[in-house]
Amino acid sequence: MRILLARIAPLYGRNGGMERVEARMADAMVQRGHSVGILSMDELPGKPYFSIHPDVHMFNLYDYMNHSFHDVQYKLVREIVRPFSKRSALRWRNKGRAAAYKSGMGKVLAAFQPDVIVSFDAESSAMFFDSVPDLNIPLITMFHFPTDIAVNWEDSDEQKALLRSSCVQVLMDQDIQTLKKRLPHVTAVRIPNVVPQWSPIADLNQDKSVYTIINVARLEKNQKRQYLLVEAFALLADKFLNWNVEFWGSEPDGGTEYTAELQKLIHDRKLESRVFLKGNSSDIHSHYVASDIFAFPSAFEGFPLAMTEAMSAGLPVVAYKDCPAVNELIENGKDGYLVENGVKPFAEGLQKLMKDRELRSRMGQQAHNAMKQYAPESIWNQWENLLRNVVHLNHTRGN
Template sequence: MKTLLLLYMGDETVTASAGTEKVLTNMANAMLARGYRVLVATNDDPGAVPYFPFDAGVECLYLDVHPEKIPLWIKIKREVNRVIPLMDRPVEAYWASLSVEKLRKRLSPTEIDCIIAYNHEAIQVADRWAGHTIPIIAMMHNSIQAVMGKCNRRGLDEKAKADVVQVLMPSYVAEARQYLRHTPVVWIPNVVEPVLESERAQMGHSKSTYKMITVGRIDADQKQTHILIEAFASLAGRYPDWNLWIWGEIREKDYYNQLIQFVDRQGLTERIHFAGTTKAIQEELRQADIFAFPSAFEGFPLALTEAMATGLPSVGFKSADAVRDLIVDGKNGVLCDEGVTSFADGLERLMKDQILRQTLGQQALADMKPYYPDVVWQQWQDLIESQIKKTSQI
């Protein structure tokens, strides 16, 4: 039996409810089902409870790495690096060194056939822990600009220590190669689970009230929640039978409070709902009529693809990485120019036309089939086996 080590390091945690954590759990469970021994190593506390549960048989190594006090010399390095960026993120590198020490006490590289690194710190840990004795597959969970655009040469050199880099969209392959000229880059998308017909959106039914929904953390820079709220507010008077539901965790309290105050000033507290997080998001999607997704950029947006697999038409920005690849304007959703006004126009295009919503939603569902689990996990298994074989021949 071959053994895979999935590394998710730094200050990331399996207790979070975001997309990367879901991908981690899904991959661990899928590879276990395909006959691999699967180990997952993170810096979590030993008593951590994953938000997305691992199947029995997945072995979790929680290394308990939480440095409360960063050494002075690391802080000095960080400040120097801000002025002259010659080092690769000193604080993160320090975390990685602590993780390597803990991992060495728990696991021998001789037990592992392939490492899958889930973030930048994980690549550092894998390289320092195993050297070049085990193939390292590095995953890029966001757009290439977001992952590599702000890296200095040292940071890119760290990423290049992987044997192969996996990206989420076909257009990212050439873009990644501009940063990593000598590292193989492959495209494998995230998995989109098929949705049973009974759990899909009922787009052909007339309703007394209609639901617009978004799923994602409440965030100003990437998710741009304010754009959706302002766009909906501009339409609310003309469409009194529509309500907006916002599902996602709150990370920026000040920003969230500003949104609450805006909603209150608009008199929309009964129509714009901040719903928090839920593990039953499929039921919420099933009841919805439009999926609104105002992100500035994405890697491979699970929330969007889950909505599309449910049969929902979506509205997004044509400037947003990945979003513009998944939404085809007028075919399975609506793409807009940047800004509140354009986004509101895109929403209204669907709000006023039930037949269009139904037509686009049906096509969205069909367009998700290439991302179904059997297809994607086979691509991953082929990549893993090719890397193991290549290393064994060296």
């Protein structure tokens, strides 16, 4: 098959979960004998953060566009209707993008001639269908967040794109239920993310001079909420003098505002020698196996790559019980603790693990075992079967 992985958004330099999934999927499908292309929209020069298989065909939509085209008229109408109807403003925005992208989309599809398109979000799917109204290539829309967040439900084009998709792939069982309530006629399937099967895993039975609580995520205030871990650890630091906290990750697009805010909070709590902002790492596995607890104070997730990778590496987790996806992946009291909202409950969850090495070791082993169901071979088999099925169905219908 010729598989086009597409997200009409910047790719260069981005190190988020979607970009990691894209790189892994491209590599897996190339190794299975398929021809793979990646479509992005990068106006500035650069290269992908994650390694891309050398046989993958890279397409930057910006390079294929007609840059003499200007969508001034669409922007003008959009601003006129915006005060009266947000939906209408979105529709005119979409019309402008479709007109701007139309020639470029056609050139990319003609150059690669995909059998199937895997769109990495509903917005990109809408752009495909708006730009190429007679698209006769099967398109699968991926969700990387919970259903309520993965789609702009005020944008009718995104909803239409989901209904036109050959299939919508979601990450958790709850996502299908929520999606079907909104769009009863949509075709949807659950395929989780791949979780690497790490070896070796953390040895939590060893005696250490310093123990580590680790958090791996982009530095982001509203979703990832690293500040809650700082505040929770501040309640425990004086009781557990041989424990530290490490944050691995950075702000997207070179931002520094939230980083500075975290640094100030660490300073205000007098934790400069105990809590560290470590930046990015190309070998995160080594940091997992050197740690003892994975702390994850996110507000919402789709299928958290960092958390599941930490579990695969043998770390027990502390997270919030109302965080979507997280609360389906962690079995409370077995491979981690799901706690109520707030700083104090999070600190209490951490304390249970910090004071009991045997408990940490047992729960870490159970976390490792729980992630075996998401092994690459199993997940990529599910993806390959889905891709083959939609291509076969499309051929059967005569497209």
